[in-house]
Amino acid sequence: MDMSSKEHTLGLSLPRRGDFQHIFNLSKEERHRRWRLFKTYIPDWIIVILLNMAGGLFGMLKPRHREFSLSDQSIQYSNHYNFVPDFVPPLVAYASPVLSALFFLVFRRRNWHDFHCTVLGIFLSMGLNNTATNVVKNAAGRLRPDFIDRCQPSITENPSRLKLVDHTVCTQTDLAYLQEGMRSFPSGHASLAFCGLTFTALYLASHLRYNDQRGHAYKTIVFFLPLFFAGLIGISRTADYHHHWQDIVAGSIMGTFIGWFGYRTYFPAPFDPNIPTDRPYPSRIPKPANLAQIGNRDGRVLPVDDDPLQMDTASNRDIGPTASPSSCQIAVHVESPLSVTNNSGTSSGCRSHDETIIHITE
Numbered sequence: 001m002d003m004s005s006k007e008h009t010l011g012l013s014l015p016r017r018g019d020f021q022h023i024f025n026l027s028k029e030e031r032h033r034r035w036r037l038f039k040t041y042i043p044d045w046i047i048v049i050l051l052n053m054a055g056g057l058f059g060m061l062k063p064r065h066r067e068f069s070l071s072d073q074s075i076q077y078s079n080h081y082n083f084v085p086d087f088v089p090p091l092v093a094y095a096s097p098v099l100s101a102l103f104f105l106v107f108r109r110r111n112w113h114d115f116h117c118t119v120l121g122i123f124l125s126m127g128l129n130n131t132a133t134n135v136v137k138n139a140a141g142r143l144r145p146d147f148i149d150r151c152q153p154s155i156t157e158n159p160s161r162l163k164l165v166d167h168t169v170c171t172q173t174d175l176a177y178l179q180e181g182m183r184s185f186p187s188g189h190a191s192l193a194f195c196g197l198t199f200t201a202l203y204l205a206s207h208l209r210y211n212d213q214r215g216h217a218y219k220t221i222v223f224f225l226p227l228f229f230a231g232l233i234g235i236s237r238t239a240d241y242h243h244h245w246q247d248i249v250a251g252s253i254m255g256t257f258i259g260w261f262g263y264r265t266y267f268p269a270p271f272d273p274n275i276p277t278d279r280p281y282p283s284r285i286p287k288p289a290n291l292a293q294i295g296n297r298d299g300r301v302l303p304v305d306d307d308p309l310q311m312d313t314a315s316n317r318d319i320g321p322t323a324s325p326s327s328c329q330i331a332v333h334v335e336s337p338l339s340v341t342n343n344s345g346t347s348s349g350c351r352s353h354d355e356t357i358i359h360i361t362e
Helices: 026-058 088-109 112-140 147-151 175-180 188-207 217-239 246-268
Strands: 328-334 355-358
Touching: 026 112, 088 112, 088 188, 088 217, 112 188, 147 175, 175 328, 188 217, 188 246, 217 246
Parallel strands: none
Antiparallel strands: 328 355
């Protein structure tokens, strides 16, 4: 299959009762394989859980106490309520990729490996982002634009001999509220929103096959919308005087990079035209081809939890002079897709990307 014939339709279908029955009807060999596969992901989940816990713990630490000037107009804005409540960015960041993966799981390819990699990837991204954001917030200790309003200082002017004052002039009795005013850089709302929604944008672009080079406008819109909403969340933090514009920029860059990094940990590059992007990296313990539930029935693709391109064909291969011309034995990386001719003179191949499958005979 070359790039000109690459499927570009959504290929959605309503689930049927039998589509998921195979999950509870597994052979002994398949149950054993899944248990081995589960154990390979235990270290990943331990790291992810620790990262998310660390992010919360660092958020509870006291920030650095900076000296400031009572005449500094950049921190003299009045305190306003949050235009975007604090629970919205993490809710959107965690839920948007998980719901997207759930949609494709139910209505498209029934690929549990894809769903698991999405959940693992977004929790890795958000845990790393939360930890980094809170560490930098506490280390920087930058004052928010509404800090003096939070502080309620006991004096109105700087003492002439000191020029600057510190938090001891504040009469605010709510210490948590006061210390939150010292965590301006970077913006947590911006970093959370851009981390989760960048992950979502990349996931949707890859699973809608944005790389098919057929120029569908709706794919651009779907990719753009999550990033646009993340931008709106960031902008809201300057409108309610909770962040300086530099905080928004820094948080946006941090969240975008970590979201991209987390996505690429488990998924290939979404815009590469030479590879199938709508699937995660292969399972660490591939399903043997003889256990695959692949084919067509009544014009519908049978449900699979491992992708055909991720199967272990070694279990079914026949190496020898009588080997089938269509069997796949060795994947060789080359610069561009090629068609390799076997001994019988017919063209064979297994993937439509930058791996050429060469049949080896002895």
